[in-house]
Amino acid sequence: MPRNEIKIGGFGGQGVILSGYILGRAASIYDSKYATMIQAFGPEARGSACSAQLIISDEPITYPYIVAPNVMVLMSQEAYSKFSPELAPGGILLTEEDLVATHNLRADVRHFSIPATRIAEELGKRLVLNIVMLGFATALTNLVGRDAARNAVKVSVPKGTEELNFAAFEKGYEYGLQLREKAPEKTFA
Amino acid sequence: MPEELYDIETTIPSNPIEEFLRMDRMPHIWCPGCGIGTTVNCFVRALQTSGLDLDKVAVVSGIGCTGRVAGYMNLDSFHTTHGRAIPFATGLKLANPELKVVVYSGDGDLTAIGGNHFIHAARRNMDLTVILINNMIYGMTGGQAAPTTPVGATASTTPHGNFEETFNLPFLAESCGAVYVARWTAHHVRHLTKSIKEALAKKGFSFVEILAPCPTLYSRRNKLGDGLDQMEFYRDNSEIKNGADTKTVTLDFQGKITVGKFVDKERPTYIEAMNQHYQKKYGERYVPSDEMRKHFHA
Amino acid sequence: MHADPIGVLTGAHFIDGDHACSEGAIAAGCRFVAGYPITPSTEVVERIAERFPFVGGVFIQMEDEIASSIAIQGAVWGGKKAMTVTSGPGFSLMMEHIGLAAMTETPCVFVDVQRAGPSTGLPTMPAQGDMMQARWGSHGDYQIIAIVPNSPQECFDLTIHAFNLSERYRVPVMMMMDECVGHMIERVVIPSADKIEVHNRKVYDGPKESYRAFETGRDLVPSMVKAGDGYRIHVTGLTHDEKGYPDMSVSAQGKLVQRLMDKIRIHTDDIVMYKEEDVEGADVVVVSFGITSRTAIPAIEQAKAKGLKVGHLRLVVVWPFPEKRIRELAGKVKSIVVPELNMGQIVYEVERCAAGKCNVVSVPHAGGTVHQPKDIFAAIEKSLRGT
Structure with a gap:
């Protein structure tokens, strides 16, 4: 697997950073890949659009920042406006269906969306939206394996919430898998 | 002349405080009439009767004339940087609470450059005894104005007279949280010795301010005579007022000097508060350092 | 010697460089940390503050970096391994005490998570602008060791190394991180305690009468005692003789400063990496x-x-x-x-x-x-x- 650059964006409180962290942890601890996550710090990180930057690769990661993300997971309109132009040609864009209207989307972008907030609410906790998105991203990319992601979820979420988070992950994963099967282009990042 | 007349050992008995001093470092640097030596004498007398194991007493000084005290004490002694004796002592004490850590330094060192550390150590009730020699001047560097130089006094950096207000140190110490606060002069050797002994026995931040003459740079420039004249001034102008409200003990140029023990109260020390807090919060999970554990079981 | 297992979080972790540095310090045997918050180094002391109550350590947040950089030296003379952590503006404030540590041969570690300067600069962004300051920042002539990690894994490994070098040569050792490495999250593998080599300062345990605190053998590194051991040591930032007593002579200055330089110079081949x-x-x-x-x-x-x-x-x-x-x-x-x-x-x-x-x-x-x-x-x- 070559160098994959992932950007996860949303607004504060959606668990953007945690979902990036879990993805990186899954890759580097449970999937024997290399992962480097960079956190945005300072006043700019406390604004409404926040993001996590992650690199996942089979090779050691040298340059630490992302240049042109080929995978983007976006959970707010502002994050979409701000970040989606950075997406690499042919990149994969995953969005929260009810929170992001993907107008002016470039034709080369492969876009998939999921009503993650509704799914999370059905599970009884809106907070697990980020884990639904994580399951969705796991299914629609080859970044990390399902087991690795589940293992990383288990050790990264608050104790006592594991089952709820697994359920959220599975919902997102299943939803993603169905879209993947229907997708015309069969190679994924 | 018969040789035995030269036998110094039989004619001059050793001074009983010698064992507390690094006699191989004598003579000391202090000027004739300086009050610092007198305070060291009182400190030694206090140590003698304190019952403390002298191997477990450490003296920490900053820089300046009083800063040299550490170098003359035959104890574990640390001569640190200007103003920083208190944070060094803080680290030493927290590393090994079994030590009785005494900070011995001057007014400029502890309250100008070191003022921030002084107020925070008092706030934390850090387990230290701070002995501050106030000669109202920077002696070592040649008589510059200090935060303790009285309005109206002259110093080399206030050649036209000082117009800055001074610190009232007992009030400063008390308001920051010191649990023991006293002030004496170099004239009050018995009171002072007793006070230092009490301060050493006190848990938490204990503070003793000692007015001491600087005949070379303060007295001479201000035409106050020599060291003996200053001592006579202390004798004639000091008023012992134990328990006095520290707000009222301000020092003026050649004005009345209120001395006494002003504060003697209890509140948890930093080390007690830390250990109690963690023990209460975490019980068996809390792992104090070996030294900390030993200290509390002793 | 091996690390004390009580502090070693053996396993694979996904943590940032700052946290890895904290874990390295704990594994190295550091049990006293004094610090003052400053971006981007704060996570180091935050993790230390979190972990120390459970590993026998004492963390204190001091009133400033000046206090932090000397509180650690008090703790070292009290027998601990100690470090302080900061970034550019705080590092500037610590310079005098790097000199004190060099002069009094107090083994300790200074972590500087570099950010862009001068002055307040870019607090949340990386730089490597303190490299000369690390070497020359305090006044006078002295030697230090400075180590630069390039990943969270190295923040762990090299913090242990920093303590080991510091203990071995009795010099302040600088961990010159930067914001990018400090905040970057990667896999950090912490080995079991018995796989971690830890070096402790050479301790003098000979007769008290003949102890000379700054006397050295051929390696030019004096052995150490701590306060409370009954040796009645004197330690001063003044130029001093082998006993530790102030000596205001040109010859004492020449001898002491030469040794402080040579102590590192003669071991350069072992230290460079x-x-x-x-x-x-x-x-x-x-x-x-x-x-x-x-x-x-x-x-x-x-x-x-x-x-x-x-x-x-x-x-x-x-x-x-x-x-x-x-x-x-x-x-x-x-x-x-x-x-x-x-x-x-x-x-x-x-x-x-x-x-x-x-x-x-x-x-x-x-x-x-x-x-x-x-x-x-x-x-x-x-x-x-x-x-």
């Missing part, structure tokens, strides 16, 4: 350190793909500087390229060692982010022109 790749037969060698050593790699690969013979020498220990090796290389290569996240600091050291024998090209950067590999690539190409 660098990693080389394809240096033999290279026309160009890129000399880099810290995060810049990672941004240099794509540039070097690009140059190699173009047929250029490029090697890479990455400084892990920057101070003492590997003079011997750079001199050697300068006689063999056409050029040395020095990218660094400052306006040119270590390049001076390289130029001094190269002494005109090869072309030395600086790739400066004012900080705030890392180099673009293309800029380093351009410098590699340019360095060969006219050679």
Whole structure:
């Protein structure tokens, strides 16, 4: 697997950073890949659009920042406006269906969306939206394996919430898998 | 002349405080009439009767004339940087609470450059005894104005007279949280010795301010005579007022000097508060350092 | 000696460089930390504050960096291994106490997570602008050791190494991290305690009468006692004799300062640490350190793909500087390229060692982010022109 650059964006409180962290942890601890996550710090990180930057690769990661993300997971309109132009040609864009209207989307972008907030609410906790998105991203990319992601979820979420988070992950994963099967282009990042 | 007349050992008995001093470092640097030596004498007398194991007493000084005290004490002694004796002592004490850590330094060192550390150590009730020699001047560097130089006094950096207000140190110490606060002069050797002994026995931040003459740079420039004249001034102008409200003990140029023990109260020390807090919060999970554990079981 | 298992979180972790540094300190046996919050180093002390109550450590947040940098030295003389942690503005405030630690031969670790300066600069962004300050920041002549990690894993490994060197040579050791490495999250593998080598200071336990606190053998490193052991030591920042007593003579000054310098100089070959790749037969060698050593790699690969013979020498220990090796290389290569996240600091050291024998090209950067590999690539190409 070559160098994959992932950007996860949303607004504060959606668990953007945690979902990036879990993805990186899954890759580097449970999937024997290399992962480097960079956190945005300072006043700019406390604004409404926040993001996590992650690199996942089979090779050691040298340059630490992302240049042109080929995978983007976006959970707010502002994050979409701000970040989606950075997406690499042919990149994969995953969005929260009810929170992001993907107008002016470039034709080369492969876009998939999921009503993650509704799914999370059905599970009884809106907070697990980020884990639904994580399951969705796991299914629609080859970044990390399902087991690795589940293992990383288990050790990264608050104790006592594991089952709820697994359920959220599975919902997102299943939803993603169905879209993947229907997708015309069969190679994924 | 018969040789035995030269036998110094039989004619001059050793001074009983010698064992507390690094006699191989004598003579000391202090000027004739300086009050610092007198305070060291009182400190030694206090140590003698304190019952403390002298191997477990450490003296920490900053820089300046009083800063040299550490170098003359035959104890574990640390001569640190200007103003920083208190944070060094803080680290030493927290590393090994079994030590009785005494900070011995001057007014400029502890309250100008070191003022921030002084107020925070008092706030934390850090387990230290701070002995501050106030000669109202920077002696070592040649008589510059200090935060303790009285309005109206002259110093080399206030050649036209000082117009800055001074610190009232007992009030400063008390308001920051010191649990023991006293002030004496170099004239009050018995009171002072007793006070230092009490301060050493006190848990938490204990503070003793000692007015001491600087005949070379303060007295001479201000035409106050020599060291003996200053001592006579202390004798004639000091008023012992134990328990006095520290707000009222301000020092003026050649004005009345209120001395006494002003504060003697209890509140948890930093080390007690830390250990109690963690023990209460975490019980068996809390792992104090070996030294900390030993200290509390002793 | 091996690490005390009580503090060692054996396993694979996904943590940032700051947290890895904390874990390295704990594994090394550090049990006293004094610090003052400052971005981007704060996570180090936050993790220490979290972990210390459970491993027998004492953490205190002091009133400022000046206090922090000397509280650790009090703790060392009380028998602890100790460190303080800061970033540029706080590092500036600590300079006097780096000198004190050098003068009193107090083993301790200063962590500087570098951010872009001068002054408040860019608090949340990386730089490598404190490299000369680490070496020369305190007044007078002295030696220190400075180590530069380029990943969270190295923040763990090299913090242990920093403590070991500090204990071995009784010098302040600087961990010169940067914001990027400090905040970067990667896999950090912490071995079991019995796989972690820990070096402790040489302790004197001979007769009290004959103890001379600063007397040394051939290694020029005195053995140490702590306060409370009954040796009645005297430690001063004044020029002192072997007993530790102030000695205001020119000869005492000459003798002491010479030894403080020589103590590191005679051990330079043991202390220097660098990693080389394809240096033999290279026309160009890129000399880099810290995060810049990672941004240099794509540039070097690009140059190699173009047929250029490029090697890479990455400084892990920057101070003492590997003079011997750079001199050697300068006689063999056409050029040395020095990218660094400052306006040119270590390049001076390289130029001094190269002494005109090869072309030395600086790739400066004012900080705030890392180099673009293309800029380093351009410098590699340019360095060969006219050679």
